[in-house]
Amino acid sequence: MHRFAKPSVFLKFTAPILPWLSALTVILIAAGLYFSLIGSPVDYQQGHTVRIMYIHVPAAWMGLFCYVGMAICGAMSLIWKHPLADICARATAPVGATFTALCLITGSLWGEPMWGTWWVWDARLTSMLILLFLYLGYMALVNAFDDPERGSKAGSALALVGAVNVPIVKFSVDWWNTLHQPASIVRMDGPAVDPSMQLPLALMILGFTCYYFVVLILRVRLELNERRIRALHLSGMFEDPETPTSAKEQAYEAGHNAGAKQ
Amino acid sequence: MNGFLAILQRDLRLALRQGADSVMVVAFFIVTTTLFPFGVGPEVNILARIASGVIWVSALLAAMLSLERVFQADYEDGTLELLTLSPVSLELLILGKVLAHWLTTGLPLIIAAPLMAVMLNMDQDGFVTLMIAMLLGTPALSLIGAIGAALILGARRGGVLVSLLVLPLYIPVLIFGAGAVEAALLGISATAQLQIMAAILLLTLAAAPFATAHAVRQAME
Numbered sequence: 019m020h021r022f023a024k025p026s027v028f029l030k031f032t033a034p035i036l037p038w039l040s041a042l043t044v045i046l047i048a049a050g051l052y053f054s055l056i057g058s059p060v061d062y063q064q065g066h067t068v069r070i071m072y073i074h075v076p077a078a079w080m081g082l083f084c085y086v087g088m089a090i091c092g093a094m095s096l097i098w099k100h101p102l103a104d105i106c107a108r109a110t111a112p113v114g115a116t117f118t119a120l121c122l123i124t125g126s127l128w129g130e131p132m133w134g135t136w137w138v139w140d141a142r143l144t145s146m147l148i149l150l151f152l153y154l155g156y157m158a159l160v161n162a163f164d165d166p167e168r169g170s171k172a173g174s175a176l177a178l179v180g181a182v183n184v185p186i187v188k189f190s191v192d193w194w195n196t197l198h199q200p201a202s203i204v205r206m207d208g209p210a211v212d213p214s215m216q217l218p219l220a221l222m223i224l225g226f227t228c229y230y231f232v233v234l235i236l237r238v239r240l241e242l243n244e245r246r247i248r249a250l251h252l253s254g255m256f257e258d259p260e261t262p263t264s265a266k267e268q269a270y271e272a273g274h275n276a277g278a279k280q
Numbered sequence: 281m282n283g284f285l286a287i288l289q290r291d292l293r294l295a296l297r298q299g300a301d302s303v304m305v306v307a308f309f310i311v312t313t314t315l316f317p318f319g320v321g322p323e324v325n326i327l328a329r330i331a332s333g334v335i336w337v338s339a340l341l342a343a344m345l346s347l348e349r350v351f352q353a354d355y356e357d358g359t360l361e362l363l364t365l366s367p368v369s370l371e372l373l374i375l376g377k378v379l380a381h382w383l384t385t386g387l388p389l390i391i392a393a394p395l396m397a398v399m400l401n402m403d404q405d406g407f408v409t410l411m412i413a414m415l416l417g418t419p420a421l422s423l424i425g426a427i428g429a430a431l432i433l434g435a436r437r438g439g440v441l442v443s444l445l446v447l448p449l450y451i452p453v454l455i456f457g458a459g460a461v462e463a464a465l466l467g468i469s470a471t472a473q474l475q476i477m478a479a480i481l482l483l484t485l486a487a488a489p490f491a492t493a494h495a496v497r498q499a500m501e
Binding site for chain 2: 148150152159178
């Protein structure tokens, strides 16, 4: 794993993966959308509203998944001081915050016809809202310092402290009596969701996860390239008309590791 | 242990000599609580119903506003750097600073809370539980808050930022603190809520000094 923590290796390694992963994401989400909107049965109680589930559940999953990923990246950046882990954590935060917000919005759209209310203050909903606040706090903290490195480190510590909330979100429906239904997919005695609904749900969850990785790779590459350009600008080579083009190209390639220098 | 006592003594002495800090926290607490009767109307039943929540929320905000004091001044004049370099473990020193913070903010709040409970017409059954819950809850607030206060050292607009970082982490204390008083008012035993609060306190006592020390060391790099 440490081998991939080098920015140049990351760039080289992800370049061929990216188009395949993007294609896989499109296929999974397209298939998932087909099965969830057209190819799956209507719930006998909820009618067509049940189709909100195919966005709501994957979004909730991604909200938690991204936070765990962010906390792991934070831990890696604190333990091994990988610059790439910092960049990954920073790149994950807005994606996770968006998924969490999406989960809350679709949840309230679903809650209105089903529970008769847009919002209730029960444990699952509240802990999910706290998760959103933690994301926002992380993003605010990371950007609050003049030195980006200090911001990343402070953010990593916050991400780890906030990880306490993840099991609370997951088990809130079991620990408290809530309006939200109990866990129905990951259970000891198998999923409680009908098989005809499992397929679109699984497709959407996989699709959302792939989408996250595509966005993560894109964002990390963007950040690495930005750093490389900044390093080249600082070296002053590009402003100098004397430098031959080949030397510039070489410097650009060498700049792959610009982000690795502390 | 000597270092712990020395830093506790120093911080207490500083707080007492300046004096205004503790008074300010209590004044803020009282003023915030007084705002609620104006906001929701002076009806006795409503006030009695929301009293425990109002007191807890005001205490939370008051504790948060005083967080800046824990590290900011020491960070600016370089004391914190010397503390980081000292042979005494930084975690212990931070525990001393947090204890001093609690003694000068949490404790006055606990003393002021029954007064505000009377003014909000809270039923007398809840008073003892409120005091016990605050006794368990406010140290946890100081411990959690210290992490936030250390994280924002050297940040731009730190004061606003600390609220965004710390308030979400305060929510469990608020839930069980208000829940304990609620249970006592309904005549049910509040032991479960108080035990959870004790658990929160022990957990933060064990973990927060390390997280805070880590954040302080980063700020010093």
